[in-house]
Amino acid sequence: MQTVVIKGPSTLKGQINISGSKNASLPIIISTLLAKGDCFIHNVPNLRDTRFLISILKNLGCILDFQKNTLFVKNSTITKKSADYEYVRQMRASIVILGPAISRYKKFKIALPGGCSIGTRGIDLHLNALNLMGVKISIKNGYVNAERKKDKLDPIIHKFPRISVGATQNILMAATLANGNSKLQNCAIEPEVIDLINFLNKCGACIKVIKRTITIKGVEELKLNDYKVIPDRIEAGSYILATMATKGRLKLNNFNPKDLTLPLKVYREMGLKIKKISNSSFEINCKTLKPIKKIITKEFPGYPTDLQAQLIATQLKSGLKSKVVENIFENRFIHIPELRRFGANLSINGKTVTIHKTLNLLGAEVMATDIRASFSLIIAAMMSKGKTVINRIYHLDRGYEDFDLKLKKCGVNIIRKK
């Protein structure tokens, strides 16, 4: 099992190139199932999750070639009409394959994704909407069996009972080839959803977004077109918080602050200074870190749940009964017991974590549990005196491209061990 060893305390100083967005790349790659032809998708991060998705699509019979952050996709017919458990259980996002696949193929079978460490993460919102589009759904032996009853999916006028990134992406993709015009309300509008829509419109789709309503005109066919994925706002936010936690100074390249408007407002209140160098380069530093009373995670444009764990870690030495409320997932505090191993003083009450400042943090042996929780352990290790060993770092490799190399270049004493 791979680990990283970090010797703290250390300060982030230097520059980091932000990679392409994992959560935009995944649905965009999946959406190529809808279209004919071939294309190059640029700025795809070379991560465990993107490589894994590529292997799933290859297993279905697609032709893909991934070289240095550029993915060549040549869409051929899917030879295999099922996404097997061995794949789907390792990456929840793969459930978003169902919408595109059942749009093009009469039958498709996909393993139930199952829960994960941050919560049950149901798929009811996905399946109920597909059912309304004329897909017969049955669940047997841990698989979702989908069958399209007509030549094309029916269009759908639907208000999602709760906001879901994946369900919004799954259904808007299914609607692009439906037999008529669809209207989806109470949609997720994260930048990663908008990037998927921009890619599909470039391939000939007709999708419009007004507030949380997305309208999709069903078209005859889509043709693949070259595209460049947006920068990863969560990776950027994670490095910004690490810079604040260690009072460092960082130049961020390939970063779009517009995708982090609210988090940057919060971080400025905490003492972050940010200076524009060019359209995509910014210099950040933080001399004094001020406590922030309360942060509640919300759907975009609210404070992202994917930056919750990292924000808690950043405040370990400055929190004055600072509270962080997790509103999106029901079990996204598994990093708390791991952060306590550094000596952090954190209490949990239901959905709320309270941070009591602890000046003396000491390195410890800890366990990574999900992508974003793992980065909070890196931040804590950089704030602590002595050696930290982080186990199961495949979680980090799922979401942070070359994280150890990027940190090492910025002065962090970090070594990856087999």
Ligand code: EPZ
């Ligand atoms: C996406 O997951 C992201 N993953 C997550 O990032 C992110 O945390 C999440 O959106 C929220 O922003 C990808 O984009 C690959 P949801 P997704 O559907 O689509 C419940 C990371 O670290 N729900 O918006 O799975 C669900 O349980 C990952 O990069 C249902 O109940 O999230 C959750 O509580 C972690 N039924 C809430 O909705 C459903 O059918 C939001 O989930 C679907 C979701």
